[in-house]
Amino acid sequence: MKRSFWLVLVFIVALALPSVIGEFWVHVAIEILILGLFAVSFNMLFGYMGQLSFGHAAYFGVGAYATGLLLLKTPLPLPVCFFISMAAAGLAALVFGYFCVRLTGIYFAILTMAFGQLIYYIIFQWYAFTGGDNGLQGIVPPGWLLNVRHYYYFTLFIVIGALVVMWLISASPFGHTMRAIRDNAERTRFIGINVRRYMLINFVIAGMFAGLAGGLLGPFNRSIAPDLCNWQQSGIPVFMTVIGGPLAFFGPMVGAVIYTLLFALITGFTEYWPLTIGLVIILVVLYLPGGVLGLVQKKWIPLHSKKLTPGPNGGAGEEI
């Protein structure tokens, strides 16, 4: 109940926002939404499945290029482009994920990164199709979305829709199975789950939503560049999730707000952005290991305090 109160409050603020802030900050807000969606999709792997992907930007990039190319070369309506973005990113995730889910831990991270870089170099080199390192320019959204405030509301509703779907997945038996795999993959195998198959399905879902986030980016920036598939870009959702808290569904979203606002503020007067975010990350890792939402949960919502004490019948010697 308390959570729904906060969600409604955030929703109202999000609705009112464009009428009270200037155009620059509306741009920042759109970026928060897009990167937040990207980070939440990343956290389906990191928080729920327990595997660190360091190549998630590849699927973000595939989604961005799919919508970008479709808008430039076809008359398809934007929502259709987004669906194709999700399908394309999902397909890429299926192909690469097939190999990645055979590994865990650092090896999973490295292989996701290697495949991510593979996609990056393909896009970077394939001038005839992707424009190579020139990227794609002139990706213009349909007329009704040219106004940045309209594009904000459009993005807001798509991101909310995507979050609702991911939220449902996280609460479903499938979502609980992902937690089970994170907690004890071996046990999960021995209750009858094909762990790799489930990890692959989750990898594809995470890739699809990253693709949707990527799709939203092109028409917003009016251009895309291969850099957004690069491994540095893959680091962004990692930072956001660590800052916001990987064990809370909205953690990456909170991280996206903090990261993107900081970026907008800091780069206004100094070029030492990497230094700043590096310090923030060090502070969070050292003093807020559960991220901002982890702290909130611990301090204000004693979620598990009830659960740690045995019931009235107590002890281990209870009658069977």
Added chain:
Amino acid sequence: MKILKVEHLKKSFGGLQATNDVSFEMQPGELAAIIGPNGAGKSTFFNLLTGYYKADSGRIFFKGQEITNWAPHEIVRLGISRAFQVSNIYPAMTTYENIRQAILTKQKRTLNLFSPAAGMAKKETRELLDISGLSSFADTIAGQLSQGDKKRLELAIALGCRPELLFLDEPTAGMSAEETTQTMELVKRLNRELGLTILFTEHDMSVVFGYAQQLTVLHLGAIIAQGDPGEVRQNATVQKVYLGEEA
């Protein structure tokens, strides 16, 4: 038909012959035990039967179907589940969620992506909590349970898979005498009342002789004796290598 049939099973690790030409059978409804000193190959044998290890040679049949070297999840789906020697639970989930996860898997609901898990399998989960004596710990994070309760949860998870054939690897390891009796009485009830075929390993001789109908003695990976408790107790080889002065 035999519920379990093992033919000439072999497994070695480097130079160590951990399972040496083991042939073994179980009738449906049997409650049997495997005994043997530490390192006799009891756990390796279980690990081969449940797909944890791949056999070097030999064949395993469940109800006439060959399952040699199947993946663990395939074997479980066929109706064989196991409890591990060192409790193998979900330490970050609640006791309730631990058991529910096994039940949801058995009910083939784990590919459901869009309905909340919260309302699912309530009755079945409660039932198993009750049977295993963990009802009052339903909302406890499983990692915080006592060793004995973790072992009971381990058993409850194995039962949540609704097996026909259940392997229990030292089900009472680390339990007090009282807990041991409770657990073995539960095992007996599962066997008698639900008709579950159960094979367990045990190092405590009193437990074995009190409950198992059939005994198999492993030594250095090979079977050295088989029969009902009385026969095994009389067996000269067993007395020499295992029971020692005790017998």
